[in-house]
Amino acid sequence: MAETPLQGQVSIVTGASQGIGRAVALRLAQLGSAVVVAARNQAGLEAVVHEIEQSGGRALAVRTDVRSPEAVAKLAAAALQSFGRIDILVNNAGIGHFGSPLHEMPPEAFAATMETNLGAVYLAIRAVAPHLIQRRCGHIINIASLAGHNPLPGGAAYAASKAALHGLSVSVAEELRGYGIRVSLVCPGSVDTDLSPDLVGGKDRGKMLRPDDIAHVVAMLATQTSQSFVSEVLIRPTLKP
Template sequence: MSLSDQVALVTGAARGIGRAIAETLAADGVEVVVADIDADEAELTAKAITAGGGRAFAAAHDVRDEQSSADVVARILERRGRLDILVNNAGVGPRPGPFHTLTADEYDRVMSINARGLFLTTKAATPPMIEQRSGRIIHISSVVAKRASPNILPYAASKWAVIGMTQTMARELAQYDVTVNAVCPGVIRTQLHEGVVEKMSTLYDKTEDDTWQMFYDRIALGRLQEPADIADMVAFLASAKARNITGSAFNVNGGMEFN
């Protein structure tokens, strides 16, 4: 699925799923903009991709900041003159607890990154795609956007919002041959999920091993997903093979959720 000479902006790309997406796209010939709020880590990831024969450069980007979105897209256009792929991966995990005990600040913290941040980056990235009359926009949602889970209301709300935005954007951008899709990962042993498990263990008065086993028990295939599994789906959706797919949200969760 060669994507040679295309340009992709991947948010939250310094580590975890985002890094895997950046590496996979680069291996397929894409020049990847490794965007992350952690500029130093983004630079390390970009250098690793370049050392491996790919093309990448780092960009500091805070998805909560509208000006940051405008600046990173302007930098891409100045450097390459086009933007073909946007992957909205940047996100933050929940601090688990019954919703009636959560503060408004906690709700806003999650929504500002996972939902508002996605909106702001996509808003900035869309005009050049409309002008080109081509583009691929891929949002990273979650299994919890399709299967309710207790004690993570802000996170679930933000990921449900991602699917809603996916469908609305797909309708609006279809006339420009810009597709918009979402990927819904299941359980992946990243730094983000390890932090969630630690907090859930305290909440449920379980050991961390027992909490991990609780997740394993919900997965039909009986194994966690890897960042590369998500990256492979993103690469497919970015390719010409997916040219007639838009407005969809694809599960990559080992059978944790089938709808």
């Protein structure tokens, strides 16, 4: 029989219509969690919900633009209304504008990168933390990038948004740990998804990380015993792409 350590728990995964978020949602569902999947592409979300339900799990699609405070508040409310609680919040939605130096980046693209990769994480924490504080437990898992640690020419705004997400995460971790709430940051290297072709240029896709590699790490974090937590994980492919 499959192990279901997250039975009875409820997770929200943003950016779950494809890529890493989809893999994370499927993995959390496999572990027994009900999963609320959020993104803008309704068809993508419904496909993930269908896949989870076909395997006997519980899931809900909530079409959400994570840059909108109203939409994110509705996402948290929908999770509570449908499943009665929230245990895990995976802030995964993200975009990248790659290929040109920062001085050539249009202001709208810079703003969109910051709003999606950083501002949306604030909005989701703002919407969900009061509930976690009330229950004095929960786990917030933010998906950043090795680009937040290393130079990424042609992706300066992306790198800056992920470095800022590091600062946000470690600070919020201290704000919330007294309530028994854990905050973890996951920093993958290049993953074979739609986001990465521009990011990695001529790299060998066969050697890149796969969405399942990231889902595996999120599962490890979410199933860790509750008296400790991992602040940050850096994930690298074994063979250099």
